Structure formats: structure tokens, C-alpha cells
Amino acid sequence: MKIKKTALQIRTADVILTAALFVGAVIGAFFAANAGVYADDARVTVTVGGELYGVYALSEAQEIVVDKTYENVIMIEEDSSGRMRVRMKSADCPGQDCVHRPPIDRTGQSIVCLPNMLSVEIRGGEGDADAYTY
Amino acid sequence: MPIRTDTKSKMRDACTTLPPVRMLTLCAVLTAVALVLSYLESLIPLPVPVPGVKLGFANIAVLSALYLLGGRGAFAVNIIRILLAGLMFTGFSAMLYALAGGILGVLVMILLKRTGLFSVFGVSVGGATAHIAGQLSLAVLVTHTVSIFMLLPALLISAVLSGLLIGFIAQLILRTPGLKRSVHEY
Incomplete structure (x- = not known):
């Protein structure tokens, strides 16, 4: 059995599949990065295990402690530029993925803690339609 | 040398042409390799704020199983690898998400290889993206949060990037002279 020293085997279908996925992902990433609006009357929805845990006003700075399988502490606070944002202050889940997520401040954004099946989502308030149409 | 023609003759049916004991042993060896690769990967911290970004080292072993032992071998290697990793170090919750991604990923890889259109690169990239899709879908189902x-x-x-890297490594391994022959001749 002779093995020729050839270049790596790359076929047309590989290039098409990879390029299509990559271009699609980059376009998607662009939309995801710009999705959502800043809404003053937006609500912060906390869901645990698929069930609604609580709804809070984004305009009101507060600390929400969720104590289920694991403990999650969610902060609604003002960032340095004075805009309200939500972040996961702490969690005692093994991964700490949710704590390392960047804070969210626009409608449609979410932070998820998978081990606790917990999600924090910003949903549009009534000012949504105006915000979309500027 | 071309992996494609080999798959058409006997590689696809490795599961039926290989003696069961040999199939079992080779699956076990590749599962062990996959498990070690999973563990090594968990030691490498990736400085990305997005959860779920991984290099997917274990897929090197799964791809090797796919091309050397066929679809059933690859399926077995990946599922047993995930179950063992879950019991040993990732934990139950992470294991469920890995299973969702792993099952979908390996099925897509088997299908892509069956089409005969793709090399290891395409199969690897397809498997990696399917893995992500499976995991995210389960996360959306569990948390009822579509914005995930x-x-x-x-x-x-x-x-896509890690799929290309893993496909590259797997192809280097699969090009080893005599590797495929050594699986079938004994």
C-alpha cells in the first residue's frame, strides 16, 4: 500500500458547507449584536425551570435573590453611563457561566444559568412599538 | 489513501465485517481516548464570555471511530464518552446538554459522511455545528427562553473554526499509513 504525500483532502462540498455556515453565523452575529432596544419601561423576567418566578421593573435598582437548587443573585443596577442593566452577581452553580456573561441592558437579551434552569430576560415595556419605529 | 473510496467498499460496514470482539475492543480504546481528550480539554480555560465555546477535542476520537469503525462505532464512542464524563467530572446537568448535542452531532456526522460528498473537514464542521444546535435547543426547551x-x-x-481544527487533526491521524488496514487485518 503506497501512500502518496498529498495535500489534505478538501472537497468542494466542504468549502460550500463551511463558508455557508460561517457567513450565516457572521450575519446572525451582526443582527444579534444590534438586536433589541433600550426601553425605559422594560421589565426583567426571571424564569426558573420554565415557570415564571417574578417580573421586575428594569428602572428600579434592586437585588433579586433566587434560592432554588442553587442560589442565584441577580442585580438590577445603573452602569457607569447611567443606563439600567442586569447582571448575575453571584451563583453557586458549578460552571459560573452566568456570572461571567456580560451584563444585559436591551430588550430580548437574556442571561441563563443552565444548572439552575434559571433565565433572566429583558422584555419590552409598552414603549416598545415607539422604540422600534423611532 | 482517499478515505472516500475506502468508505464505499468495506469501511461503512465495519460493524458487520469486524468480529464483535474486535469491534468492542476498538470502540473501548477509542472511548478511552475520547474520555482523556474530554478531560484534557476541560483543563484549558477559554477566555470567552459565551458559555458553550469548546474546542471539541473528543471529536478527534469520534471522527476516527466514524472512519475506522463506521457509524455505529462512532455513536457508541461518543455516547459512552459523554455518560462516563458526566459521571466522572462534568456533572449531571452538563451531561444532559452534552447528550443532546452529542446525539445530534454524531447523527449529522454519520449522514454527512454517507452522502459521500464531504471529507473529514466537512463532516467535522457539520458535527460541531449540529452539536451546538442540539445543546441550545435543549436549553431553550428547559428554560422556555427563546432568546437563548x-x-x-x-x-x-x-x-466552524473548532470544527476545521478538529477535522484537520483527525485527517492527519486518519492518513497514517496502514492505520485502516490494521483495523481490518489481524
Whole structure:
């Protein structure tokens, strides 16, 4: 059995599949990065295990402690530029993925803690339609 | 040398042409390799704020199983690897998400290889993206939060890149002279 020293085997279908996925992902990433609006009357929805845990006003700075399988502490606070944002202050889940997520401040954004099946989502308030149409 | 022609003759039916004991032993060896690769990977911290970004080292062993032992071998290696990793170090919750991604990923890889259109690169990239899609879908089902799909584009980009890297490594391994023959001749 002779093995020729050839270049790596790359076929047309590989290039098409990879390029299509990559271009699609980059376009998607662009939309995801710009999705959502800043809404003053937006609500912060906390869901645990698929069930609604609580709804809070984004305009009101507060600390929400969720104590289920694991403990999650969610902060609604003002960032340095004075805009309200939500972040996961702490969690005692093994991964700490949710704590390392960047804070969210626009409608449609979410932070998820998978081990606790917990999600924090910003949903549009009534000012949504105006915000979309500027 | 071309992996494609080999698959058409006997590689696809490795499961039926290989003696069961040999199939079992080779699956076990590749599962052990996959498990070690999973563990090594968990030691490498990736400085990315997006959860779920991984290099997917274990897929080197799964791809090897796919090309050397066929679809059933690859399926067995990946599922047993995930179950063992879950029991040993990732934990139950992470294991469920890994299973969702792993099952979908290996099925897509088997299908892509069956089409005969793709090399290891395409199969690897397809498997990596399917893995991400499976995991995210389960996360959306569990948390009832559709906006988790906002993570999809970033994860897809990482899956395509790591899929290419893993495909490259797997192809280097699979090109080893005499590797495929050594599986079938004894």
C-alpha cells in the first residue's frame, strides 16, 4: 500500500458547507449584536425551570435573590453611563457561566444559568412599538 | 489513501465485517481516548464570555471511530464518552446538554459522511455545528427562553473554526499509513 504525500483532502462540498455556515453565523452575529432596544419601561423576567418566578421593573435598582437548587443573585443596577442593566452577581452553580456573561441592558437579551434552569430576560415595556419605529 | 473510496467498499460496514470482539475492543480504546481528550480539554480555560465555546477535542476520537469503525462505532464512542464524563467530572446537568448535542452531532456526522460528498473537514464542521444546535435547543426547551438562540451566531462561528481544527487533526491521524488496514487485518 503506497501512500502518496498529498495535500489534505478538501472537497468542494466542504468549502460550500463551511463558508455557508460561517457567513450565516457572521450575519446572525451582526443582527444579534444590534438586536433589541433600550426601553425605559422594560421589565426583567426571571424564569426558573420554565415557570415564571417574578417580573421586575428594569428602572428600579434592586437585588433579586433566587434560592432554588442553587442560589442565584441577580442585580438590577445603573452602569457607569447611567443606563439600567442586569447582571448575575453571584451563583453557586458549578460552571459560573452566568456570572461571567456580560451584563444585559436591551430588550430580548437574556442571561441563563443552565444548572439552575434559571433565565433572566429583558422584555419590552409598552414603549416598545415607539422604540422600534423611532 | 482517499478515505472516500475506502468508505464505499468495506469501511461503512465495519460493524458487520469486524468480529464483535474486535469491534468492542476498538470502540473501548477509542472511548478511552475520547474520555482523556474530554478531560484534557476541560483543563484549558477559554477566555470567552459565551458559555458553550469548546474546542471539541473528543471529536478527534469520534471522527476516527466514524472512519475506522463506521457509524455505529462512532455513536457508541461518543455516547459512552459523554455518560462516563458526566459521571466522572462534568456533572449531571452538563451531561444532559452534552447528550443532546452529542446525539445530534454524531447523527449529522454519520449522514454527512454517507452522502459521500464531504471529507473529514466537512463532516467535522457539520458535527460541531449540529452539536451546538442540539445543546441550545435543549436549553431553550428547559428554560422556555427563546432568546437563548441569540447565542447561536457566536457559537456557530466558534463551532466552524473548532470544527476545521478538529477535522484537520483527525485527517492527519486518519492518513497514517496502514492505520485502516490494521483495523481490518489481524
